[in-house]
Amino acid sequence: MRVLLTGSSGWLGRFLAPALQAAGHTVTGLDLAPGPETQVLGSVADRRVVDRAMGLGIDAVVHTAALHKPDIVRYPVQAFIDVNVTGTLNLLEAAKAAGHDRFVMTSTTSLMISEALRKNEGRREETPExxxxxxxxxxxxxxxxxxxxKLAAEGLCRLHAAEHGLATVVLRTARFFPEDDDTLSQPSGENLKAIELLHRRLTVEDAAAAHVQALAKAPALGFGLYIVSASPPFTRADAAALKADAAALIRARFPDAETLFAARGWQLPKSLGRVYDPGLAERELGFRCHTDFAAVLQALRTGAPLPFAHDPDYSSPLARNR
Incomplete structure (x- = not known):
């Protein structure tokens, strides 16, 4: 299949383009920033750019391009509407006009977190689970x-599936960025990423693989919206224990975790306030992340490289080219 990949110069795009090619697809990359996987320079917010890319002979769209949370300090509100909403609409309408039978869009688990929920996560008396x-x-x-x-873009995808029969899969991906968290300072760096693989992270390689699977499954699904995150080693029945004493529960599931963490100068979390459940993606999409928290511990036991990317100096090509 000839696939238009938007956001081809970004962190996900640089992994997703080769993954699509390995699956037998021909990839045309579209991005505002130049990159080795990008053939069309321009914004998805510009319908002329989208039409020019479609004119190269495209069978399906994988839409990862977006302005993200770190871009809030760099761009006005209108830019987010232009890129994330209008850009998605441009691509959906172009895909419909071209007679495509599938469309995949990257969304985010971030849109599920209200300000009230985020603030209350650390207050055990207000949210006991x-x-x-x-x-x-x-x-x-x-x-x-x-x-x-991003929530508005999801709605546009749902609408096009319902009204125009464009089979669409939306992937609400958990965290996979390589840089440090822009709001949390403790624990920092690799320690935080290792912890997040328990409940709110996946590797960029797994994110790419999920998109390849979604592209294959879309026509059979019609419309699908899925959380994609490393499978947590917990169940809903653990919700209270995770909030009250997450470290104790982790020690019970992984007896050597604390010792392995301490040897690297890391700490286990005292409390976890949220867990993303990827069960529906596993059941309907047939996708389960390859890398999880157990893989981190195995790397620590054997001295192998950590199974996730960490680059505190990373900035997006878009930010570097501003």
Whole structure:
């Protein structure tokens, strides 16, 4: 299949383009920033750019391009609407006009977190249990323009599937960025990423693989919206224990975890306030992340490289080219 990949110069795009090619697809990359996987330079917010890319002979779209949360300090609200909402609409309409039978869009679990939920995560007396988040969670009240526009883009995908028969899969991906968290300082760096693989992270390689699987499965699904995150080693029944004493529960599931962490100068979390549940993606999409928390511990035991990327100096090509 000839696939138009938007966001081809970004962190996900640089892994997703080769993954699509390995699956037998021919990839045309579209991005504002130049990159080795990008053939069309321009914005998805510009319908002329989208039409020019479609004119190269495209059978399906994988849409990863977006302004993200770190971009909030660099771009006005209108830019988020232009790229995340209008850009998605441009691609959907172009795909419909071209007679495509599938469309895949990257969304985010971030849009599921309201400001109230985020603030209350650390207050044990207000939220005595970790919040278990799945595709039925709602009503949704995204806390920033990034989440608001991605939720609107999801709605456009759902509408085009229902009204125009364009089979569409939306992937609400958990965290896979390589840089440090822009709000949390403790624990920092690799320690935080290792912890997040328990409940709110996946590797960029797994994110790419999920998109390849979604592209293959879309026509059979019609419309699908899925959380994609490393499978947590917990169940809903653990919600209270995760909030009260996450470290104790982790020690019970992984007896050597604390010792392995301590040898690297890391700490286990005292409390976890949320868990993303990827069960629906595993059941319907047939996708399960390859890398999980157990893989981190195995790397620590054997001295192998950590199974996730960490680059505190990373910045997106878009940010570097501003």
């Amino acid at each position: 970790a919040v278990w988040l799945d595709e039925q969670t709602g009503p949704l009240a995204p806390r920033n323009i990034y989440g608001v526009t």
